[in-house]
Amino acid sequence: MEKVLLKNIDNPDSARIEAYEKSGGYSGLKKAFEMEPKAIIEEVKRSGLRGRGGAGFPTGMKWDFASRDPKFPKYLLCNADEGEPGTFKDRPLLEKRPHLLIEGMIISAYALKAEYGYIYLRGEYPHAKVVLEEAIKEAYERGYLGDNILGKGVKFHLSVHQGAGAYICGEETALIESIEGKRGQPRIKPPFPVNVGAWGMPTVVNNVETLSNIPYIIEIGGEAYSQIGNPECPGPKLFSISCCVEKPGVYELPMGTPLKEIIYEHAGGIKGGRQLKAVIPGGISTPVLTPDKIDCPMDFVNLPKVGSMLGSGAIMVFDDTVCMVKVCWRAIKFFEHESCGKCTPCREGTGWMRSILERIEGGFGREGDIELLQDVAMSIAGKTFCPLGDGAANVVLSFIRSFTEEFDYHIKNKKCITQ
Amino acid sequence: MIELTIDGKKIQARKGMTILDVARENNIYIPHLCWDRRLKPYGGCRLCLVEVEGQRKLMAACSTPADNGMVVHTDTPTLRKARKTVLELLLVHHPLDCPICDKAGECALQDLAYKYGPSEGRFYAERKHEPEATSALIDRNPNRCILCGRCVRVCWEHQGVGAINLIGRGFNTKISPAFEETLDCEFCGQCVDACPVGALGAKPYKYRARAWFLESHDSICPYCSVGCTLTLDLREGKILRVRGVDGKGVNQGDLCGKGRFGFDFIYGESRLKTPLVRKNGELKEVSWEEALYYVAERLKAVLKDYGPNSIGAIGSARASLEDNYMLQKFIREVIGTDNIDTSARLGYAWALKGMEETYGIKLNPIKLESPIGKEVVLVLESDLTSTHPIFGLKFLEAKNEGSHLMVVEPRRTKLARRSSEWLRIKPGTGTAYILGLINFAIKEGVHLKKEMEIEGLDELSNAVAEFTPEKVAELTGLDKERFIESARRFINAESRLIALTVGAAENQKGIETVKAAANLLMLLGEGPDALQVPADYSNTYGAWLMGLRPMNGGKDLYTMLYEPGALKALYVMGEDPLVTMPDAGRIEETFKRLELLIVQDIRLSETAKMADVVLPAASWAEKEGTFINAQGIPQPVPKVVSPTGDSIPDWQILRNIARVMEHDLGVIEFSALKEEIAKVAADSGQQRWRLVPVEYDLTEKPDNEYPIVMVTGNIMQHSGALSVMSKSLSHVLSDAFVQVSPEDAERFGVEDGGFIKIASRKGEVFIKARVSDEVPEGMLFVPVHFAHARVNMLTTASPEGRAHLTAVRIEPKG
């Protein structure tokens, strides 16, 4: 398939506006300005584009809600707070193709009649910040941003806001709080950000990858776009593959590419030709898959059928030398560290899960620890304020479900099955 | 209306209510820790989880809107399990130091753990945060904190301060002031009441008693005129703490620092215990009998030598209705004169006079809820959150609900900080600003829209003709464009409100301010309800109703205090003119020329030190009484503690003196007073709108010699001279200070914390300087409560009721 998002990525100057324009950049913008804002939203709806941040909410619908709200000004926020372990799909976009994102944001803002936009950038991406700010400056110089874009009377201002390293700020309402200058904690939904968002105004929060898809949709039309990959959730998708594969990295593949194909064809198979043991298909918060399920196509529709989720499309592959208890412990350690502390089950529960896992992993496990772990996880799942707690509980429950023997072995023999 | 089912009960509810609201309204119990009626839902504690049929997840009742046809279960095995686990997790990190925690017995976590919690936890851990014990009034123990965030939210959302916040992330979160410094806020103590556990406590109450040793009585706050209901907690006849109970009284459970911590003035060291009589130039302790006969003899002698008109009395804005009523009865019946007044003459009386001249009404009680729902709310040179804190909160609430809060104010007060629009004018030019608005409204023709006839329009438009936007910009120091923008917003609003105070301690507003504001509102077709001027103190309004003012041509306060020789004898009840009233030097002179000065007070005030006889009165909470608040609501104040020493209620002292003078004043009960109140209230006048031209000019203008304008007023922790007796409030602030702007500090070489000399045309005082950008250049702000500072030696009184700013110069001391 022809690369859309990572087009021209090998060009060392791909981040510069000259290179971008040369490869056909900002043509989607010009085309979009010929259209009515409503028509763009219709086009995006027709394309079937679903949010790439993890939840997979149809982008067109989100825009539709926001554009129906009569309040002004509206805000467009780009969620570039890519903080989940294993996920690094937005990084090449931010560092190599910033103009694609900016173009996508301008088109979106035009469709939504938003006049101000912010890119909420992950705190640990200092280089991306430099690149993005340079790119925004270039865009201002070329008249793609400002009070009167391309002389069409469209106003849109864009700036980068760097986070301070909190994973929770990737949750849209926490992101809004953080942009407002408050403590990064999720807000109560409803009201949803599309109605009451940043500074109480209608706000659309979209992922970097989602927004980067917009110029292409405008260029080829929603109908054509919806034919790429799985028609139920079409489009090109970036997959970031890491851990025990020969060629880890970011791959642009159509939605619905089978997991097996990604691992064995594109990523070159398991490192050192060892046995596959487990795959986390969509970033650390999605349930783990065992090797018997890797025929599943990677998309928003099919993965839930085998008990997992697409999430951000961050595939983590583990071979038979990896201790699954340790993986689970490391994942929960992350969640404990990133829990914002707002709601009780997540704040206290993640810590206890980590503590118990630490005990099992360290060889001090006791009889009944697995049940205790499951009990704590069950009391987090579905009872927390935001999905972070659900993610943590999912990890523990799916690891225990899939690798019960390994946990048992750890407790009984005080050592790992892989040793 | 929508209908839903909770626990099998069909319930009608309004749209927009949450499940928890509906349940509470119908007495269905759903446990909760982080929810508070006054705050936006937070959804943090996860105890209020309920099952909603058709929903996969458990829903938090506090943040889920009730919907039509919803079927909710509040008590199922799943929910019990969930609540149990949440409590277990909360309790793991909660130190089980209930035996020494002051909250034990009234702790929400304790109750919930008893009801739902596990008897034994499966986890064990300890937290080791350092408790903060250095802050003045609020004790923080982060180890006990359950991170419900109520204190943080009540401080920011409701109180508008934001002194504390959650710091850190996840489990290491703790509640702390910025940079983990010592808490130094306005000490309203709302966080203490909000805390469901013992993480926040009131210092004065720390380790003093357990909850079950206390008995509670409701009383009315003795400080400002809002008349909040205080719940006094007593142990063995001593008040140990005051708290606000949600939903009780006009304040609905909100309290300010004065009300919450200032109650201990009744245990002040300077309380009078026995009557004192001056013998050989010194005040000597005597028995009641001797004191009463002495007073009676001396009064009789003055009556005989100079006649009744040589005797006057000053009542108290903080004494009860009964006390004040007895005083005026004593003066009118026993002495036979009309020379009686209160401190209201210096402030509130001018507000009433202004209203009478314009709207034609003689009384204008405020309405606490008045700012809510107004499109534009204008606060004119008044620090409402300090003088009337709970009334001030309503302005914050109004702003949160979407009103445009315009604050016209030179100082950066709390309302200015939290306003939608802060117009920083020069001190004392608020009247000019309003006159500018009138001029603007007439020019724009807005006044014609309502199609009504008011007399005096021509005179008014002539009088304000000079107040063009350019002139106003020059006078107030505002940007012209900014003035026009704000004027346009104000006059074009659908509904509007002006609020200001005309306090006895303040000097930047006067009758002309009230008249100007009333004129503006009348032009825009607004009735007197749109002008909110609250009375000063707890019973200013009541004293006014009780006839503590010259009604038949008697001498008023200005004559009695500022005209030496006008009187031969003065009876001062519960007032300290030397400290709280302007131009103290002149008052002192008047006192010196008196033949007899009788002071009846709860403590040995500065005035009492000059008196011939000092009579000890029982204070608030030591006697029964009634206060009428600024809303005109009479509220009973019960007797909860026994009087200090030999002190007896004021009205009894007066009755006893009358007895010695062979008059029987009888006893008074509130039921009898009601008739008096009704009589005065019936005479409150008919609305008769009339525009009156207002002159604007500063009485004292800054010049080369005295280049700075000094503004006096009340501050958050102190109000009048009563609060300085409170130990707790003095912990926060006990020293007099003057706020100097950084620009002036640099210009005059003033250092922060150093003593400076302030000199006015009246005299000079030395006082500690606080360099603060709360005041603009060319302005000083001085609180007047501190007897040792004698700031009111510098100020002048204005018998015409005008704003009477003082021009001063400052220089560093030696």
Added chain:
Amino acid sequence: MTVQELFKKIFFVEILKGMALTLSRLFTKPVTRRYPKEKRPAQLGFRGLHALVRNPATGDAKCVGCGLCAAICPSRCIYIYTSEGPDHQKVVDRYEIEVLRCVYCAFCVEACPFGAVVLTPHYEYADYSREDFYMTKEKLLENWDKYMGEKGFEYFDKFWNPKSTHFTTPEGQAIWRRKSG
């Protein structure tokens, strides 16, 4: 009246039976004690004079002033006054029991979470004035030294088995280990 009853009545059978018992008791050991000279040891859990347990570590009372004893006391005869000490700790200034009003139910002992108040086996404390029955903290601590002392813990724990001794970490609890660094 039957013949048998008549017979019994004439020959004082009941009285003779009674006298026989009396006669037999003349030859048995007495069951009563000669009390002031001969004292009976109190059994475990006997509810005698009150005492405050002295903490061997600090030398002061174990009591922290939680007031649970005062709360449960049915005759309301316990008074506790606390204040804040120099290191911001809770100090029990006064702990007083009006012994004359006490009903010796020992609810205070059961309620105490620290095992700080006990009823000693001492029961002979008649005195001449009412003031002597107003026990201050000092007197109560003295009582502990006099009547319980070291043996007190044994006496106390064995019978009352106070809940406070169970405040340990049960086996099987997960322990929170702080992260290093």
